[in-house]
Amino acid sequence: MAALTPNLTRRDEGGYVLLLTLITLVVLLFGVLFTMRGTLLQGVMTGNTVQRQKDVQAGDLALRQVQQAIIQTASGAGDVPLEIAANGASWFYLPPNTSSPWAVPGSSAASTYWQSCQAAKTCDTLSNVASAISPAPPAIAAGYTALVTVVPTNLPTDAYSCGTTGFTANYYDIFLHVQEANGQTGVNTESVFKLCTPGSS
DSSP states (O other), rough: OOOTTTOHHHHHHHHHHHHHHHHHHHHHHHHHHHHHHHHHHHHHHHHHHHHHHHHHHHHHHHHHHHHHHHHHHHHHSSOOOOHHHHTTTTTTTOOOOOOSOOOOOGGGGTTHHHHHHHHHHOOHHHHHHTTSSSSSSOOSSOOEEEEEEEEOOOOOOSSTTTEEEEEEEEEEEEEEEEOTSSSSSOOOOOOOOEEEEEEEE
16 A cells, blocks of 8 residues: 555645645636626726716706796797797707608717707707706706707697697607716707697697
């Protein structure tokens, strides 16, 4: 039996222990790197989610300001639809009557809409739209910019949606593009707004 057992000296045993220690340290190092990678990735994803949520909240505030501007613009012109009240306003756009449908801002059919809409006078900044509101509303979060386009929807006017007031409901699409100062994240939103005006449009 003694012939089968290798005759290891103290020096040989020290080499095996060193090798085993090195292998254990390498495995632990890979474990630490894997854990750190997961933690860092999770931190980045959480940061992106928080920033996106801030963008959406800034978009919600911007939407309320646009809705208020629509109401005050219509009532300031004598409670008439936006087609009359906002005539000439760069934030109100009447798409041309063509055989093809109007491309929705920010969609794949109009992916560069927000980069060129101000030059084409089919959108305006939120600050210009909100300047018509009295009293002046609070600004959206510092550093954010917002572009606004309001267009009529293809929904028909409705004499029953405004209750028994005798007013007629006109429906408008509000498109918003809210972007943070560094330009890294932004959000596009669309909302349908019901404006009640006397009579039919």
